[in-house]
Amino acid sequence: MLENHDLQFAAAIVLMTVATYFTRAGGLFIISRVTPSPRIRAFLDHMPASILVAIVVPTLIGKGPAELISAGATMLTALYTRSLTIAMLTGLISVSMLRALVFT
Amino acid sequence: MKPKLQFQEKSKVKFSREGMFDGFLKCVPLGLGVFVYGIVFGMLAVQAGMTPFQAQIMSLTVFAGAAQLMVLELWAPQLPVLALFLTTLAVNMRHLLMGAAMRDWLVHIPPGKSYFSLFFMTDESWALSVKEMDSGKKDAGFLLGSGLCIYSFWNFATFVGSSTSFWMDKYLADPAVLGLDFAFTIVFIALLTFFWRGKAQIPVWMIAAATALLAFTLFPGKWYIIFGGLAGGIAGALRNA
Numbered sequence: 001m002l003e004n005h006d007l008q009f010a011a012a013i014v015l016m017t018v019a020t021y022f023t024r025a026g027g028l029f030i031i032s033r034v035t036p037s038p039r040i041r042a043f044l045d046h047m048p049a050s051i052l053v054a055i056v057v058p059t060l061i062g063k064g065p066a067e068l069i070s071a072g073a074t075m076l077t078a079l080y081t082r083s084l085t086i087a088m089l090t091g092l093i094s095v096s097m098l099r100a101l102v103f104t
Numbered sequence: 105m106k107p108k109l110q111f112q113e114k115s116k117v118k119f120s121r122e123g124m125f126d127g128f129l130k131c132v133p134l135g136l137g138v139f140v141y142g143i144v145f146g147m148l149a150v151q152a153g154m155t156p157f158q159a160q161i162m163s164l165t166v167f168a169g170a171a172q173l174m175v176l177e178l179w180a181p182q183l184p185v186l187a188l189f190l191t192t193l194a195v196n197m198r199h200l201l202m203g204a205a206m207r208d209w210l211v212h213i214p215p216g217k218s219y220f221s222l223f224f225m226t227d228e229s230w231a232l233s234v235k236e237m238d239s240g241k242k243d244a245g246f247l248l249g250s251g252l253c254i255y256s257f258w259n260f261a262t263f264v265g266s267s268t269s270f271w272m273d274k275y276l277a278d279p280a281v282l283g284l285d286f287a288f289t290i291v292f293i294a295l296l297t298f299f300w301r302g303k304a305q306i307p308v309w310m311i312a313a314a315t316a317l318l319a320f321t322l323f324p325g326k327w328y329i330i331f332g333g334l335a336g337g338i339a340g341a342l343r344n345a
Contacts, residue, residue, distance in 0.1 A: 012183050015192070016168075017165045019189055019190075019192040019196060020167070023198075024196070027203025027204035039341045048231075048238065049299035050312035050333045051201060051312075051333035052296040053312040053313050054329045075293055079300065084133060085133050
């Protein structure tokens with residue numbers, strides 16, 4: 001394969017950039033070529049929240065009470081204030097406080 | 105009738121400078137979370153044998169946090185170029201779904217603007233933008249603005265982490281002290297909450313959660329996001345069809 005480290009690095013960067021951009025652009029490329037039927041419409045409506053569920057749930061596995069209580073507090077704050085900043089601060093403050101003071 | 109309908113739909117979505125600024129500013133709290141992981145990446149990259157310059161080049165071009173951290177495991181004096189490519193592809197495959205989910209904004213603006221915006225799309229800026237789209241906003245500039253926000257934070261953090269790792273080690277060795285290791289989860293929990301419409305969603309979300317958990321235990325990398333997203337989307341399509 002490539003001998004020179006700089007060449008290897010350049011090749012790695014180019015390929016990694018191509019791989020990443022392919023995934024970022026590919027979804028629009030495909031979906032812009034179909035006219036959504038009601039079924040595809042419903043799929044697209046439910047997918048974003050499902051992706052978020054999929055991102056969140058495995059990160060809660062094996063977490064302790066401090067994290068789970070903070071997760072609940074974040075949810076309630078987000079629901080009632082509709083503010084991302086306030087919900088984030090609530091979650092961060094509660095997880096650090098609970099870890100430091102209660103579940104040490 | 106149909107072309108007219110499409111024209112009306114098209115004329116509603118715009119791509120403005122105001123939308124970009126709005127996206128950039130609203131994304132700053134998420135950028136701060138990304139900043140912490142950017143510093144971690146910069147530090148680990150140098151420890152793995154990259155120069156600060158190389159780490160910066162990677163953050164400027166590849167710009168994919170999870171993939172960049174993942175390939176550090178493979179970093180060696182002789183670079184396994186093909187493995188780096190395939191790992192990056194696999195870790196980022198979830199973006200295919202995320203890009204498709206932005207359809208209602210991106211098919212109605214010039215393709216050049218759409219595909220340029222997508223270069224900067226991350227989990228964080230996507231989640232914020234899709235929430236904005238879901239709430240009925242019609243300015244696609246938001247996606248680019250929020251993406252540029254994350255891009256700025258990620259690259260500045262890469263610089264800080266890779267060039268100052270000798271003293272950063274001491275202070276940021278344990279992000280758990282400030283609860284920052286949990287910040288990622290908190291952000292996405294809050295964004296998910298904004299999608300809550302009522303009990304009718306529970307079955308779809310349960311299916312997404314169960315599928316994601318199963319895939320999480322079965323496959324390496326980030327495949328669980330794709331499986332969960334697809335399962336939830338399909339469940340929703342079957343219920344509503």
